[in-house]
Each structure stands twice: as structure tokens, then as C-alpha cells.
Amino acid sequence: MEHRLGAAAGVERAPGGFTQGTSDAAPPAIAVVGSDGRVLVWGQGCRRLLGHRAEDVVGAPVRRLLADPDRAVSWSAASGAVGRRGGGQTAGAVVELRHRDGGVLPLVVEIAALTGADGEYCWFVAATAEADGAELTEGRETLLDRSPLAVAVWDAGMRLVWANRASKGVAGLVDVTASGPSALRALRGFDRTFTEPVMREVLASGEPADDHVVRWVSPEDGREVVFSSSLFPLASGEGTSLGVCSVLLDITKCWERERLVLLGRAAHRIGTTLDVMTTAQELADMAVPALADYVAVDLAEAVPLGEEPLEHMAAGEFGIPVFRRAGMASIHEGAPEAPFSVGEVVYVPPGSPYLAVLREGRSHLSPTLALGPGTWLERDLVRRRRVRETGIHSLMMIPLRARGRILGIAVLARNEDDVPFSRDDLLLAEELAVQASLSLDNARRYTRERTAALTLQRSFLPDRLSGGAAVDLASRYLPSDRHEGVGGDWMDAIELPGGRIALVIGDVVGHGIHAAASMGRLRMAVHALAVLDQHPAELLDHLNEVTAQLAQSGTWSTEHPSITGASCLYAVYDPATRVCTLARAGHPPPLLVTPDGRAEIVDTPVGPPIGTCTGPYESVDLELPGGSVLALYTDGLVESRRVDIDTGLDRLLAVLERPPADLDDLCSRIVTRLTAHAPPEDDVALLVARTRTTGGG
Incomplete structure (x- = not known):
């Protein structure tokens, strides 16, 4: 029978899984004694107080637990008083009981009479330790009245027969009267559509209902209290249902605190x-x-x-x-x-x-x-x-x-x-x-x-790059997944007179639609200057001047801001002479893979970024054997917050060693290996070219 009277304090589960902390209030020591004086129910609180296990006590006469069975005056007086009053009245006394270890423990005992559905009579007993051992006097605050737990006893007809002070003051249960108020009247302010069915289920099944959360709203002032409710059946030794003990623990503050914690977690998650x-x-x-x-x-x-x-x-x-x-x-x-x-x-x-x-x-x-x-x-x-x-x-x-x-x-x-x-x-x-x-x-x-920026970005990028008779080409563009969105990276290949090819790669500072639009304007400017067949260094000089002048003249409005900075690498390859002339404005250096498979960084002078109105730029001539691979890229491929550019360049060189014959496969290998540990934090543009000669070599 002990399992039917579990603790009301401890870990409680509030709606949807809120976990409440352990209460400082100890659960009451509750027992039920039959009309013949035998113990019918022995709760965990009784075991905690006296050490006796339920299997050793249930069925035995209650007199065995008394320190002096021959002097059971207090118990007899208390139980007799309840019998004379009837109608669910209670009486109390200080009774000395024997602990399992042999010691004597004075307990304050409160007794209420219960009548089962078949008229069987029994006693509901609640006890706690009395420190000073004094006799219980008229008007003295009893043990359960000092408890913050709202404890109440209901008979088989769901009439309230006993309730402590917390039940009346905190939970709003009405005072017990001679007739015993029904649940309809006693549970004013509770959601009876939930509480009464649970109570009936406990009476019918004989099984406890633990850790239910119920709310009480004061009919007088609208004050709301949240309780963790536990209901325990009270049954005779033959299994006859005698009533229900309800224990309510006020968890309002814990419940509100848990909700604030949940909202705090939500703000971060x-x-x-x-x-x-x-x-x-x-x-x-x-x-x-x-x-x-x-x-x-x-x-x-x-x-x-x-x-x-x-x-x-x-x-x-x-x-x-x-x-x-x-x-x-x-x-x-x-x-x-x-x-x-x-x-x-x-x-x-x-x-x-x-x-x-x-x-x-x-x-x-x-x-x-x-x-x-x-x-x-x-x-x-x-x-x-x-x-x-x-x-x-x-x-x-x-x-x-x-x-x-x-x-x-x-x-x-x-x-x-x-x-x-x-x-x-x-x-x-x-x-x-x-x-x-x-x-x-x-x-x-x-x-x-x-999506709009990416659409604009892709509209400015060439659908297909052609190297003509000068080079074989392959390329990749990867937009960043970071919050800033699409950047201003681009690459291009422009066929020039005499079978030559201009290779261009650049990166506009910033992200989003404005960066994509600026990239488009810059790309068109490069095309216009390339038609003039200018030397790479001269072209970058003019591109820088035009960009700065447009910004100063107000051509770029607040809706279309000026290019505050852009990097660019412009290279011209002539298959007849096998010479590649290139210049760069604030852009990472190109990488070269010789026909024997060795990869190296091309040592080239670097000028200021485009749009800074400074200069001039310098070019360098590279003589490339037929079959050489030139790799142009933007910094998003080799640099991030976690990887510095030197480490990124070393990784790229390792990937370029002994490249496959298919340049598209090479691009895939580069992107896969350099982004394997983390997605790129910035846009990535990659342009790979394998040189040809006039003779097709």
C-alpha cells in the first residue's frame, strides 16, 4: 500500500515538461486505520518518520506502534473525540510512537473520520514530529496547518471531509462543514472539467495520479495560482475505496521562472x-x-x-x-x-x-x-x-x-x-x-x-567563356552563404585582334545588390577599354581614373553608390609569341602550373585597388610553354576568418600539382578540396586557362 502515498514534493513536471525544483516542504506522513484498529494504509512519510516499512505495518494493530500500548490515552481520546463529533470533524493529540530503531518519538497526530461507499468506518491519520513534545492545546496551530502543502481528504462520495490551512488559504477550498461540501462547491476556482474526472478515475481505479498541473483562480480577486497536484486513493484492506487524499504544491513562482528561462533560451536558439x-x-x-x-x-x-x-x-x-x-x-x-x-x-x-x-x-x-x-x-x-x-x-x-x-x-x-x-x-x-x-x-x-542579387550577379556573368584558339578555359562561381549575401566577384574572357585573348577576374568590395550592380558596371567598363586594345597596365590606369571620376561627378547616387574599392587582374595572352602580359590592381597573384606538373605563385607587381584614384600600375611579361595552366581566382577561395591567405595559397598550390587533362575536372577538384572543411565566407570566382600555341601545341 505504501506506493499509493508517494511524496508530493520533489521533482515535479509542469505543463509540457517544465521541471520544478525540490520543495523545502516535506510531504505529510499519512496513514489510514480501520475501525478495528488495524493499519490499512502506510505512506512514505510515515516510513520516513518512524522507519517502519509498509509490508511490516499494514494489517497490524496500530497499538503495536505506540511507545506504551497499555497507555494509549492520547490516541483513544483523539479518536473518540472524532467519533463523537462525526461529520468529517478532526481531533488532534501528541502521541508517543516507537521508531523502528527502538527509540520513542512524540508525534502530533491529527485524525479525521472517513466513511466508505458501503458505510465502512475508518480513520484518516496525519502526523509529524513534535520537537518539544508538548500536549496539543486548543487553538494551537497543527502540523499540517504549518505545511505549505495544501492537503485535503475526500470521501468516496467526493465530499471534502478534511483540509489543512493551506488548502483553505492558498488553494481556496471552502471550510469543512458538518455536511461535508461536495466537489462542486469545494473546488470553486479550479477547472472542474479536469479535476473531477481525475478524482473519479483515482477512486475507480485505485491508482494514484501524480504530477498534474492545475490552476486556481480566486473567485473574489482573480488571483491565479499554479499547483502541482497529486491524488492518492485511500482504500481498506479488502480494497474498498474509502476516499482520496489530494496534495497540492504551489509552483507558481517556479512555473513563471521556467517560462522566463524558456523565452531566454528561445532568444538565443x-x-x-x-x-x-x-x-x-x-x-x-x-x-x-x-x-x-x-x-x-x-x-x-x-x-x-x-x-x-x-x-x-x-x-x-x-x-x-x-x-x-x-x-x-x-x-x-x-x-x-x-x-x-x-x-x-x-x-x-x-x-x-x-x-x-x-x-x-x-x-x-x-x-x-x-x-x-x-x-x-x-x-x-x-x-x-x-x-x-x-x-x-x-x-x-x-x-x-x-x-x-x-x-x-x-x-x-x-x-x-x-x-x-x-x-x-x-x-x-x-x-x-x-x-x-x-x-x-x-x-x-x-x-x-x-535571390535578387544573385539573379543580377548571374545576369552580368558570361553564360559561356570561350578562349578561342589561344587557350582552353573552365570556370566556377560560388555565391557565399553568409548573411552578407552575394558579392561582386566576376571573371571574363575577351577575344582580341590577332588571335589573342584577355583574361579578367575581379572582386568589388561589399555584398548584395549594390555590389552586384557595381560589378556589372565595372565589367562593362573593362569591355569598353579592352576594345581599344590597351596594354594591361594602361587599361587598369584608365579603369581606375574612370571609376574615380564617375564617383566624384556624382554619377553614382545614394541609390547606386560608387565603387569604393575593387580588385582586378587583367592578362593578355598571345599564342603566337607564347607571352602572357598581366597587371593586377589589389588582386591575389595568379598561379602557374608548368607542363611538367609543378605549381608556383607568379611573382607580379601589385597596384592599388580600383576606385582609389592612385596609381600607376605595372605589367609583367611571362613566357609560357604550350600546355601551361594559369589559375586566376578571388580571395574567397583562399582566405577566411579561420584560414590566412598564405595557408590558403599553399593548399591551392597542392591541389594544382599535376592537374588532370580536363580543366572542368580541375575546377571541381579545387572547389571541393578548398571548401571541404567549411563553406566559403565570401564569393568565389575561379578561372583556369591552359595555353595553346599558334601551331596547336
Whole structure:
């Protein structure tokens, strides 16, 4: 019988998995004694006080526990007083009991009479140690009245027969009267749709119900208290149900503190990237199991996920396509609650709360989810089947909204946690949704701007590079995944008179649409100057002057800012003479692979970046044997916050040693090996050329 009277203090589980700290209040020592004087129930608190195990005590006469069985005056007087008063009245006394180790322990004992459904009579006993051993006097505060635990005893008819001071002052239970108030009157302020069914279940099954979270709202002033509730059955030796003992622990402060901690964690864990799918999943992971057993985050057509806009999709057999599943989490493996997987289009029937939340922008709360006729689930066969199969009983739908636009909906459900969602749960979920919505909006804006910048960037890059009869070419462009977005990297090949080829690679300072636009203007300027067939150093001089003059004359407005800096390498190769003349403006040096497979850095003078209005630039002539490989690149390939440029150049040289015959394979090998440990932090442009001679060598 001991297991039926477990501790009310200790680790408690609040809604959705909040863990409360151990309370300083010890659980009461509770026992039940039959009308024949034999012990029927022996709780853990009794064992803690007296050391006796339940199996050694249950069924034995209570007189055996008395220090002096022949002088049981106090016990007899107390129990006799309860018998004379009847009607659930209590009496108390200081009784000396024998500890298991042989010592004598004076205990303050309170006794209440219980009557079972069949009229059987028994005693409910609560005890605690009395330090001074003084007799219990009239008006003295008893042990359970000093306890912060709200302890109450209900008979088999669910009438309140005894309650301590905390039950009356903290939990608002009404005073016990001669008739014994019913649960209807005693539980004023509690959610009786939850508390009474649990109490009946404990009476019927004889099994305890631990760690339920209940809320009490004062009918007088609206004060709210959150309790961790435990109900323990009181039964006779023959198994007859005599009543229920309820123990409530006030966890309001712990509960509120845990919620603040959760919001603090959410601020650091939601929105770690500028990716809408990642942000949606972070919201789902944060809410499970802290607030819900299952969470789905569905994004509306306002948030592009790289798919066809949902508003253009036709209705399917399930209803109207409004969302796409972007994140999902469940305490159960495989998320059996979910009818749709991440990435799939989410269909909803007309008249469902989904559409109401989307239209009105207000949250939806169903503390008890109804499945009967006339409900929206009656028209949603897929979700109704999942709800029944997984036991979902409580539901919340929270709009994800930012800048006046609905971005999606977070759906939270409970099926393992018996506690229904409350208004406080709704407020917490809405706080989480606010944080997630801001992150989603930032991610949405970033995705939109990055897509536009990338589109602009690619429109300025050549679709296909041709080296003519001078060189064989291969290239790669990798946009950065970092927050700054697309940069201003570009490469080009321009055919010149006499079968020559100009190879160009450059990088505009900055990121985003402005950098891409500046890159496009700079590339067009290089093409215009290349038509004049200028020497590489002279071309960079003119490019620098033109850029600086345009900036000073105001050609670049605030909407189209000037190029504040750009690097560029311009090289001209003549297959007839096998001479490559190159000059560079603030750009990393080219790398050369000789026909025998050795790779080296070409020692070339470097001038100031483009747009600085300084100069001049110098050129260098390289005589390249036929079959030599020249590698031009931007700094994103060889430099990052974790890798300095010297280390990056050494890695690139190692990859270039003995290159494959296919230059496209060489580009793939370079990119794969140099970005294997981490994605590039800046855009990467790579141009690889293998020289030819006039004779085809």
C-alpha cells in the first residue's frame, strides 16, 4: 500500500515538461486505520518518520506502534473525540510512537473520520514530529496547518471531509462543514472539467495520479495560482475505496521562472541562421517538449521556399492549399501526429481554424479538442484520424506575423501530457511566435534580396567563356552563404585582334545588390577599354581614373553608390609569341602550373585597388610553354576568418600539382578540396586557362 502515498514534493513536471525544483516542504506522513484498529494504509512519510516499512505495518494493530500500548490515552481520546463529533470533524493529540530503531518519538497526530461507499468506518491519520513534545492545546496551530502543502481528504462520495490551512488559504477550498461540501462547491476556482474526472478515475481505479498541473483562480480577486497536484486513493484492506487524499504544491513562482528561462533560451536558439526552414525547425524544437508534445510550423505563400507559390496551386482532395510544412517536432519518434511531412504542401478544409487564423491574425485555442458532429474536424478526415490515433486532446494555433503580414502558423498539440492548454500557455506560445516571426521575416527578406542579387550577379556573368584558339578555359562561381549575401566577384574572357585573348577576374568590395550592380558596371567598363586594345597596365590606369571620376561627378547616387574599392587582374595572352602580359590592381597573384606538373605563385607587381584614384600600375611579361595552366581566382577561395591567405595559397598550390587533362575536372577538384572543411565566407570566382600555341601545341 505504501506506493499509493508517494511524496508530493520533489521533482515535479509542469505543463509540457517544465521541471520544478525540490520543495523545502516535506510531504505529510499519512496513514489510514480501520475501525478495528488495524493499519490499512502506510505512506512514505510515515516510513520516513518512524522507519517502519509498509509490508511490516499494514494489517497490524496500530497499538503495536505506540511507545506504551497499555497507555494509549492520547490516541483513544483523539479518536473518540472524532467519533463523537462525526461529520468529517478532526481531533488532534501528541502521541508517543516507537521508531523502528527502538527509540520513542512524540508525534502530533491529527485524525479525521472517513466513511466508505458501503458505510465502512475508518480513520484518516496525519502526523509529524513534535520537537518539544508538548500536549496539543486548543487553538494551537497543527502540523499540517504549518505545511505549505495544501492537503485535503475526500470521501468516496467526493465530499471534502478534511483540509489543512493551506488548502483553505492558498488553494481556496471552502471550510469543512458538518455536511461535508461536495466537489462542486469545494473546488470553486479550479477547472472542474479536469479535476473531477481525475478524482473519479483515482477512486475507480485505485491508482494514484501524480504530477498534474492545475490552476486556481480566486473567485473574489482573480488571483491565479499554479499547483502541482497529486491524488492518492485511500482504500481498506479488502480494497474498498474509502476516499482520496489530494496534495497540492504551489509552483507558481517556479512555473513563471521556467517560462522566463524558456523565452531566454528561445532568444538565443531561434533565428541562428537566415534560412526560413531552419528558423521554422528551431521554433518547433524549442516548443517540444517544453510547451507541447507535438508542434508543426507551416509557412504561408508569403514566404518563398524555392517552390511554386502556393497561391497558384489548385485545390486537392484534402481542401485548400494554404501552407507548406517548414518545421516539425514531436516527443514521439517519427511524429505520428503529422499528416504532412516537412516540405510538403499543407491542405486545410474550408471553415477550419487554420483559415480563420490566417484571415484574422488571431490565435486559436482549443483546451479540449472536439471531434463530434458539427466540428471542423468532421470535414477533415485526415487530421481527425491522426487525432484519434495519437490521442491529441488539446490544440493551439498561433499566427506567425511580422510587418503586418502573416508568414505562417505554428500548431501546438498535447497528447502525452494530460493537462490541457491554458490561456497562460497561449501567451507563452505567442511570445515564442513573436521571436520566431521576427527571425522568419529577416530570413524572408534576406532570401528575397539575396535571390535578387544573385539573379543580377548571374545576369552580368558570361553564360559561356570561350578562349578561342589561344587557350582552353573552365570556370566556377560560388555565391557565399553568409548573411552578407552575394558579392561582386566576376571573371571574363575577351577575344582580341590577332588571335589573342584577355583574361579578367575581379572582386568589388561589399555584398548584395549594390555590389552586384557595381560589378556589372565595372565589367562593362573593362569591355569598353579592352576594345581599344590597351596594354594591361594602361587599361587598369584608365579603369581606375574612370571609376574615380564617375564617383566624384556624382554619377553614382545614394541609390547606386560608387565603387569604393575593387580588385582586378587583367592578362593578355598571345599564342603566337607564347607571352602572357598581366597587371593586377589589389588582386591575389595568379598561379602557374608548368607542363611538367609543378605549381608556383607568379611573382607580379601589385597596384592599388580600383576606385582609389592612385596609381600607376605595372605589367609583367611571362613566357609560357604550350600546355601551361594559369589559375586566376578571388580571395574567397583562399582566405577566411579561420584560414590566412598564405595557408590558403599553399593548399591551392597542392591541389594544382599535376592537374588532370580536363580543366572542368580541375575546377571541381579545387572547389571541393578548398571548401571541404567549411563553406566559403565570401564569393568565389575561379578561372583556369591552359595555353595553346599558334601551331596547336
